[in-house]
Amino acid sequence: MYFVYIIYSSLRNIFYVGSTSDIKSRIEKHNTNHKGFTGKVGDWKLVFQEIYETKDAAIKREKQIKSWKSRKLIMKLVESSAGSEHPDI
Template structure:
């Protein structure tokens, strides 16, 4: 099973969102862009700007927590630049 840690960006909000999934990444993006009460429900223009593949849910979740623990937009933008 392939799992992903991903970073989304909304131009409307000028915000990033970090998450993980073991679903198809494009399907997860579609869910983020639907009208719902969660953090990403505030906008429907989210796009995937970075993703990393992992062999397990545990690894993907651990990486998500690592990125979020930095609490740094600069770090997120650094990761995005490294993946280009």
């Protein structure tokens, strides 16, 4: 199984879209002090996820979401997911 996920940092007030085969470890990595876009904040929360059978399908969906370049569309996706806990954005 592969996951497309969206995490949110309330400190930076920003979303990050990614894909992985191990979502728990990946979120933990985002919350460590490391170089990179998600480093040094440590408050990333999972606000959305989708499951795919293949890595290619997950990457395709990740790229689709990133191509939107629209906070409004990402927020709509997060808010539309059933039972999701998302920040008050």
